[in-house]
Amino acid sequence: MAALFRWLLRLFTAAVILAVLAGGTVYYLAARSLPEYEATLAAPGLDAPVEIVRDNANVPHVFGASDKDVFFGLGFAHAQDRLWQMTVLRRTAQGRLSENFGAETLKIDELVRRLDLYGLAQSSVKAQDPYAAGALQAYADGVNAWIARVNSDARGRGAPEFFLFPPEVALWQPADSIAIAKLMGLRLSTHLETEVLRARVSLLIDPERVRDILPDAPGTGLAALPDYSDIAPGVVPSAAPLSRMAGGALSPFAPRAFASASNVFAAAPTRSAAGGTLLANDPHLGFSAPAIWYLARLELATGGVIGGTIPGMPMILAGRSAHLGWGMASSYLDDQDVFLEQLNPDNPEEYRTPDGFEPFETRRTIIRVAEAEPVTITMRWTANGPVLPGDHFGLGSITPPGHVTALGWTLLNGADTSVSAALKLMRARSVDEALETGRFYIAPSQNLMVVDQDTIAMQTIGAMPRRLAGHQSEGRLPVPGWKDENRWQGWLNYAANPRFRAPESGILGNTNNKLVERPFPLHVSHDWGDTQRIERWKALMERRSVHTRESFIEAQLDTVSFTAQSLLPLIAGDLWFTGDPAPAGSPERRRQRALELLAAWNGEMNEHLPEPLIYAAWLRQLQDRLIRDELGPLAVEFTHVDPVFIERVFRDIDGAGAWCDIRQSGAVETCTEMARRSLDEALLWLDETYGGSLESLRWGTAHQAWHDHPVLGEVPFVKWFVNIRQPTSGGDNTLNRGLTRGTGPEPFANVHGAGFRGVYDFADPDSSVFVISTGQSGHPLSRHYDDLGELWRRGEYIPMSLDPALARAAAVGVTRLVPGAE
Template sequence: MLILFRWLLRLTVALIALSVIAGILAWYFAVRSLPDYNADYPMRGLTAPVEIVRSTENVPHIFGATDHDVFFALGVAHAQDRLFQMTMLRRAAQGRLAEVYGAAALPADDLARRLGLFRHGAQSLEAQDPETQEALRAYSAGVNEWIAQVNEGAMGRGAPEFFLFPQQIAYWQPADSLAILKLLAASTTNAAAAEVFRARLSLAWPEHGPEILGPAIPGSGDQPRYADQFPGLRLPVPEARRDPEGPLPLTAFLRPGAGMGANSFAAGADRTAAHGSLLANDPHTTLTVPSLYYLARLQLQSGGAIGATIPGMPVVFSGRTPQLAWGVTPARIDDSDLYIEEVQPGNADRYRGLRGWTQFDTRTEVIRVLDAPDQTIVLRETENGPIVSNLVPGLPDVVPLGHVAALRWTGLSGQDQTMSGLMGLMRAASRDDAARAATRIMAPALQVTLADTDGVQALTVGALPQRTDDSPTKGSMPTPGWLPEGRWTGIATAAATQDISADTMIIATDEDGAMPRRGRLDRLLDGREVHSRDSFISVQLDVVSPAARALLPVVGANLWFTGEPAAKGTPERQRQDALGLLAEWDGDMSEHLPEPLIYAAWMRALQDRLIRDELGPLADDISRLYPGFIEAVFRNRNGAGRWCDIVQSAPTEDCDTIARQSLDRALLELGDRFGPDVTSWRWGDMHQAQQDHPALGQVAGLGWIMNLTQPVSGGSFTVAESGLLGCGADPYEAVTGAGYRGVYDLADPDNSVFVIATGQSGHPFSRHYDDLAGLWRRGEYVRMSLDPDLARAAAVGITRLTPAP
C-alpha cells in the first residue's frame, strides 16, 4: 500500500510538473509572436527607409519617401498587430473557414463560394486605377515581408492563434484585399434578408402581417400578398427555433446579409463656434475582439491621412487630412433582389427562363474540411444570379417545392471600382475632388459626408438597380424569376447630393434605427445655434431613447398609477413602483438606472404578446423591437389596434389590458432574477457588451482570456447605438455598437479625436489588446493629430524598415 501511495504521489508530481512546463512553453511561444515596436527590419521591396512611429495608444504613424513605401509599411503594421484577423477575413471571403474550423463553418464557406466574393474581387483588380493597383501591390508586399520575417526569425508564427490552427499562412495577394471589400459590402446590405422576412410575415398573416415592418415602398399603400405570386405556398411549422438576426459562430468579424449601420453628421462653418466645419462618424458593427477597425496615420505625397482602417485593406474608410474630413454611412439602397426560379420537373439541370427551359450555368468546387472528408459543392447560376439556398435563415420557408432562390446584387460585378473610389477619398485635395472620386463606389452603396474649412456636403453613391413600374413586388419580396416585368432594366449610378451652404447641418443614419435616431439627432443638432467639437462628442454619445419617449406615453396612457398604493410585497405594488419610475423617466438608457431595464423588458413582452397569436412560431424569429408598429397599434392607425385582440380567446382584449399583462409578465421575469425591489435593478446588469473573439471566444479555458465583457449604456435606437441580441438566455446583451468613433474639427484639425472599441493589437498578451475598450465604454477619445513631433514625443516605439538586397 505504501509503495502504491509513493507511485501515485510521484505520478501526481510529474503531471503537475508537465502541466507547468507545458504552460511555460505555451506562454513562451505565444509571447514570441509579440512584435518589437523598437526593432529595425531590413525588408525586400522598399525603395527607401520608412519609420512606423507608434503613439501611446499604439496608433502607427507611417512616414516614408513614397506612397509605395507608406502602403508597404501599413501592410507591415496591420500584419504585426492583426495577422490572424486578416487571414480569417480572407478565408471568410474565399470560403475557406472550414479548413481551420471544421464542419461548423461549412454553411459560411458554401455561401461565400456561391456569391463568388473572391472571384469577383479578383476580377475587379484590373478595373482599379493604376494608383490603386500600385497601392494594393505595395500593401501585399508589406504583409508578405512581415510573414517572411516571422518565419525567418521564429516569431511564434505571427499570432498565438496560429498554434491552434497549424495550416500554413499563405502570402497576401492584391485580390485578397478586394475580396475582403466584397465581404464588407455583402455584410453591409440586408435587403435580401428584409425581403425574406416580409414574405414570411405575408405568409403568416397575408392581410396584415407586413404591418410590423411598415410600408415596403415609401409612399405605397397596400402591400402585395406573397402567396399571390406562388399559389398554395404555406408557411411551414419550423422543426426548431431559428434566430435570423442573432450572431452566427465563426463569422470572422463580418457576416453577409447582416446589415451594418452608422451615424454621420456635420455642421458648416457658420454653425460652429470656431468657424470651421465639424464632422462626426461612428460606423456600427458586431462587437468582437479585436475590433473590425484599426487606427492608423499615413503620410502620403498628397498629405497626411488619419482615421479608421480595416486590416486587410490599404485605405482609410473614415478620417481626415489637413484640409478634408469624410465619413461613411450605409445608404440602404435596395441593392439586391431575390428571384424564385422554377426547376424543370424531371431535369434538375434546367430552370424556367424568359425563353423557356434554360440550362443552369454550373461549376463544382471542393471545400476542404478539418478532420472530415472534403465536400464537393455544385454552384449553379441563372440569368438572375447565383443560386443561394442558405443566404439568410428563413429563406427555405418562402421557396415553393420544385423551386430555388437566386440573388441579383449590385456587388456581383468584376468591374467594381469601389476600392479606387475609397482611395480617391483619402487622397482628395478638396471636396470637389472627393465627390468625383466617390462616384466610383459601387458596392456597398454609401452616404459619404464631406467637410472642409468652407462647408459640408453629402453624397449618395453606389450602384442603383432599375426596376420596371409594373414589377410584381418592386423588390419588397422575392419575385418569380421567369417574369420579364420582375427583371432589372439596368443598373444606374446613384448621384444624390445635398445642397451646400455655410450654415448647413447634415445628418445621415442607417435604416434600421433611422426614424427614431434621425429625429433625436435633429433635435440635438438644431437645439444649439452653434456647435463645437465637444458638443458633437456629446451628441455622438447620447443615450436617450427616442423610442422610449414616444412609446411610454402611448402604451401607458391609462396605466399610470393615481390611486391608493397597494400593500408592499404584492405584484400590484411592484407594478405601481415600476410605473412610478417610468413616469418620471426621460428615456436616458444609462447602465446605472433601473428604468431602461423595465422599459426594455416591458416592450419586449408587449410586442411578443401582440404578434404571437397571429404569427405563431414565426414570432420566435422576431428578435428586434419595432417601435413604429407598437405605436401604430396603440394609436389604432388604419385599424392596427386589431393586433391587441387575442384571436384564440373568447373575450375581445383591448390594448390597455395587453399592456398591463405584458408589464406584469416582464416584472415577474425580472423579479425572479434580481429580487422584488425594482429600484435596485440596473440596466447594466443585463445590458453588457460581450466582445467575443470569433475564433477562440467559445473554446473552453480560453474565453476568459480572449473575450471582453463590460456593461454599457444605450440601446438599439439611441444615437450611441448599442443593439440588443433580443433572444435566448441574454436577450438584452449588447451585440452591436460603434466599432469606431471619430469627430473631426476642421477649425483645429489636430483637435480631432477618435477611438475604437477594443485595442489596436489582436494579441491577447499585448497591453494594447484592450487598452482602448475602457475609453470607448466611458465615452473618451484619443487625440487625432497629424503632428509628427507630437507622435514622436509620445511614442511607445519606432519601427524602422530599411531596403534589403
Template structure:
C-alpha cells in the same frame, strides 16, 4: 500508509510542476508572436527607408517618401498586429473556413462559395485604376514582408491563434483586399433577409393592413439636411464667426437588424463656434475582440491621412487629412433582389429564361473540411445571379416545387471598383473631388459625409439597380426570374443618387434614416435602418445655434432614447394611476413601484439606472404578447423592439389595435390589458433573473458590451483572457447605439455598436479626436489588446493628430524598414 502519502505528495507536486511548466511553455510560445516595435528590418519590395512611429496608443504613423512605400508599411503594420484577423477575413470571403474549423463552418463556406466572391474579386483587380493597382500590390508586398520576418525570426507563427488552429498563411494577393471589401458588402446589407421575411409574413398575414402594421414603411418625407436655425427659433441671436459603426460568429450573414449601421453629421462654418467645419462619424458593426477597425496614419503625396482602416485593405475608410474629412453610414439602398427560377421539369440542368429554357452556368467547387471528407458543390448561376441553397434562411419554405431561388446583388460585379473609389476619396483635397472619386463605388451602398475647410456635403454612393416600373414586388419580395419587368436593367446614373451640398441650415447628417421621398423605381429603398435615432439627432442639432467639437462628441455619446420617451406614455396611459395602494408583495404593488420609477424617468438608458431595464423587459414582453397570438413561432423572428409596430397598435392606426385581442380567448382584451399583463410578465422575469430590490437594479448589468474573440471566445478558460466585457449605457435606439443580442439567456447584451468614433474639427485639425472599442493589437498578451476599451466605455477619446513630432514624443516604438540589399 506513510509511503502511500509520500508518493501522493510527489505525484501531486509533479503534476503541479508539469502544469506550471505547460503554462510557461504556452506563454513562451504565444509571447514569441508579440511584435517588437523598436526594431530595424531589411525587407524586400521597399523603394526607400521609412519609419513606423507608434504613438502611446500604438497607432502607427507611417513616414514614407512614396505612396507605394506608405501602402507597403500599412500592410506590414496590419500583419504585425492583426494577422489572424486578416487570415480569417480572407478565408471567409474565399469560403475556406472549414479547412481550419471543421464542420461548424460548412454552412458559411457553402453560401460564400455560391456567391463566388473571391473569383469575382480576382476578376476585379484589372478593373482598378493604375494608382489603386499599385497600392494593392505594394500593400500585398508589405504583408508578405512581415510574413517573411516572422519566418526569419521564428516569431511564433505571427499570431497565438495559429498554435490552436492550423491555418497555413498563403502570400497576400491584391485580390484578397478586394475580397474583404466585398465581404463587408455582404455584412452591410439586409434586404435579402427582408424580402424573405416579407414573403413569409404575407403568407401568415394575408390582410395587407396587418402586414403593414408589422413591416411598415418608414414614415415622413426623409431627413438629411436640417433647416436654418433662425427659422426654428424666432428672434434667435446670431453669433459672429470666429476666424479659422446568426449563426456562427464568423458568418457574414447577421441576424435581422444586425446589418451595418452608423451615425454621421457635419456642420458648416455658419453653425460652428470656431468658424470651421465639423464632422462626426461612428460606424456600427458587430463588437468583437479585436475590433474590426485599426487606427493608422500615412504620409501620401496628396497629404497625410489618419483614421480607421480595416486590416486587409489599404485605405482609411473614415478619417481625415489636413484638408478633408470623410465618414460613412450604411445607406440601406435596396441592392438585392431574389428571383424564383423555374427548373425545366424535363431537364434539371436548365431554367426558364426570357427566351425559353437555357442551361444553368455550372461549375464544381470542392470544400475541404478538417477531420472530415471533402464535399463537392455544384455552383449554379442564372442570368439574374447565383442560385442559393434552399437551406439558406429556410428559402425552401417560400419556394414552389420545381423552382430555385437566385439573388441579384450589386456586390457580385466582376468589375468592382469600390476600392479605387475609397482610395480616390482618401486622396481628395476637396468635397467636390471626393464626390467625383466616389462615382466608382459599387458596393456596399454608403452615405458618404464630407467636410473640407469651407464646405459640407453628403452623397449616397454605390450602384443603385435600375428597375422597371412594372416590377411585380418593387423589390420588396421574391419575384419570377423570367419576368422581364422583374429584372435589373443596369444601374441608375450616379448623378441621380441622393446628394446634399452646403445646405442652407448648415447641418446635415444620417443615422441610417430615410433620406428622400421618391416614387419607385427611384425610391432608393423601402426599408431603412432607423426611424428613432434621427428624432433625437434633430433635437440635439437644433438645440444649439452653433456647435463645437465637444457638442458633436456629446451627441455621439447621447444615451437618451426617443423610443422610450414616445412609447411609455402610450402603453402606460391607463396604468400610471390605478387607485388605492396595493398590499406589499402583490403583483399590483410591484407594478406600482415599477410605474412610479418610470413616471419620473427621462428616457436616459444610463447603465447605472434601473428604469432602462424595467422598460426594456416590459416592451419586449409586450411585443411578444401582441405578436405571438397571431404569428405563433414566427414571432421569434422579431428579436428586437419594433417601435413603429407598437405605436400603430396603441394609436389604432388603420385598425391595428386588433393585435391586442387574444384570438384564442373568449373575452375581448384591450391594449391597456395587454400592457398591464406584459408589465407583470416583465417584473416576474426581472425577479427571476436579477437579485435585489427593483430600485437597486442596473441596466449595465444586463447591457454588457460583449466584445468576444470570434474563434477563441468559446474556448474554456481561454475565453476569460480573450473576451472583453464591460457595463455600457445606451440601447437599440440611442445615438450611442448598443444593439442588444435579442435572443438567448442574455437578450440585452450589447453586441453591435460604434467600434470606432471620430470627430474632426477643421478650425484646428490637430484637435480632432478618435477612439476604438478595444485596442490596436490582436494579440491577447499585448497591453494594446484592450487599452482603449475603458476609454471607449467611459466616452473618452484620444487626439487625432498628424504631427509626427507629437507621435514621437510618447512613442512605444519606432520600426525602421530599409530595402533589402540584393
C-alpha cells in the same frame, strides 16, 4: 500513513511543477509572436526606407518616400498586429473556413462559394486604376514581408491562434484585399432576408397587418403589395422559424436586425462656434475582440491621412486629411432582389427566361473539411444572379415547386472599382473632388459625408439597380425572374444618387434614416435602418445655434432614448397612478412601483439606472405578446422591438389595435390589458433573473458590451483572457447605440455598436479625436489588446494629429524598414 502522505505530496509537487512548466512553455510560445516595435528590419520590395512610428496608443504613423512604400508599411503594420484576424477574414471570403474549423463552418463556405466572392475579387483586380493596383500590390508585399519575418525568426507563428491550426499562412494577394471589402458587404445588406420574411408573413396574416409588423418609415405612402400567393402559387404557408447559419461568431451572415448602422453628421462654418467645419462619425458593426477597426496614419504624397482602417485593406475608410474629413453611414439602398426561377419540367438544368428556357451557367468546386471528407458542390447562375439553395435564409419556404431562387446584388460584380474609389477619396482635396470619387464606388452602398474647410455635403454612393416602374413588388418581395418587368436593366446613372450639398441650415446628418421622398423606382429603399435616433439627433442639433467639437461629442455619446420618451406615455398612459392600494411584496405593488419609477424617468439609458432595464424588459414582453398569437413560431424572427409597430398598435393606426386581441381566446383583450400583463410578465422575469428590489437593478448589468474572441471566446478558462466584457449605457435606439442581443438567456447583452468613433474639427484639425472599442493589437498578451476599450466605454477619445513630432514624442517604438534581402 506518513509514507502515503509523502508520496501524495511528491505527486502534488510534481503536478504543480509540470503545470508551471506547461504554462510557462505556452506563455513563451505565445509571447514569441508579440512584435518588437523598436527595430530596424530589411524588407525586400521597398524602393526606399519606411518608418512606422507608433504613438502611445499604438497607432502606427507610416512615413515613406513614395505612396507605394507607405502602403507597404501599412500592410506590414496590419500584419504585425492583426495577422490572425486578417487570415480568418480572407478564409471567410474564400469559402475556406472549414479547412480549419471543420463541419461547423461548412454551410458558410458553401454559401460564400455560391456567391463567388473570391472569384469576383480576383477578376476585379484588373479593373482597378493604376494607382490602386500599385497600392494593393505594395500592401500585399508589406503583409508578406512580415509573414517572411515570422517564418525566418520563428516568431511564434505570427499569433497564438496559429498553434491550434495548421501553421502555413499563404502569401497575401491583391485580390485578398478586394475580397475582404466584398465580405464587409455581407454584413451590411439585409434586403434578401427582409424580402423572404415579408413573403412569409404575408402568407400568414392579412395585408393590412403586414404593414404593421414590417412598417415603412413614417411619413411615406405605402404602395399596395401583390398577394404573394399569386406571385408564387403552390407555396405552403409556414410559421417555422428560419434556420440560422452555423459557424457562430465566424459567420459573416448576420440576421437582419444586425445590419450595419451608423451615425454621421456635419456642421458648416456658419453653424460652428470656431468658424470651421465639423464632422462626427461612428459606424456600427458587431463587436469582437479585437475590434474590426484599426487606427492608422499614412503620409502620402498629397499629405497625411489618419483614421479607421480594416486590417486586410489599404484604405482609411473613415478619417481626415489636412484638407478633407469623411465618414460613412449605411444607406440601406435596396441593392438586392430575390428572383424565382422556373425550372424546365423536361430538363432541370434549364431555367425559364423571357425568350424561353436556357441552361444554367454551372461550375463545380471542392470544399475541404477538417477531419472529414471533402464536399463537392455545383454552383449555378442565371442571368439574374447566383442560385441559392432553399436551406439558406429560409428560401425554401417561399419557393414554389419546380422553382429555385437566384439573388440579384450589386456586390456580385467582377469589375468592382470600389477600392479605387476609396483610394481616390483619401487623396481628394475638396468636397467636390470627394463627391466625384463616388462615381467609381459600386458596393456596399453608403451615405458618404464629406467636409472641407468651407463646405459640407452628403452623397449616397454605390450602384443603384435600374428597376422598371412596372416591377411586380417594387423590390419588396421575391418575384418571377423570367418576366421582363422584374429584371434589372443595369444601374442608374450616378446623378440619380441622392446628394445634399451646402444646405441652408448648415447641418447635415444621417442615422440610417430615410433620406428622400421619391417615387419608385427612384425611391432608394422601402426599408430603412432608423426611425428613432434621427429624432433625438434633430433635437440636439436644433438646441444650439452653433456647435463645437464638444457638442458633437456630446451628441455622439448621447444615451437618451426618444423611443422610450414617446412610447411610455402610450403604453403606460392608462396604468400610471391607477389601481387600488396593494400590500408590500405583492405583484400589484411591484407593478405600481415599476410604473412610479418609469413615470419619473427621462428616458436616459444610463448603465447605473434600473429604469432602462424595466423598460426594455417590458417592451420585449409586450411585442412578443402582441405578435405570438398571429405569427406563432415565426415570431422569433422579430428579435427586437419595432417602435413604429408598437406606436401603430397603441394608436390604432389603420386598425392596428387588432393586434391586442388574442384570437384564440373568447374574450376581446384591450391594449391596456396587454400592457399590464406584459409588465407583470417582465417583472417576474426580472425577479427570476436578477432578484432583489427594483431599485437595485442596473441596466449595465444586463447591457454589457460583448467583445468576444470569435475563435477562443468559448474555450473554458481561455475565454477569461481573450473576451472583453464591459457594462455600458445606451440601447437599441439611442445615438450612442448599443444594440442588444435580442435572444437567449442574456437578451440585453450589447453586441453591436460603434466600434469606431471620430470627431473632426477643421477650425483646429489637430484637436480632432477618435477611438476604437478594444485596442490596436489582436494579441491577447499585448498591453494594446484592450487598452483603448476602457476609454471607449467611458466616452473618451485619443488625439487625431497629423503632427509627426507629436507621434514621436511618446512613441512606444519606431520600426524602420530598409530595402534589402532577408
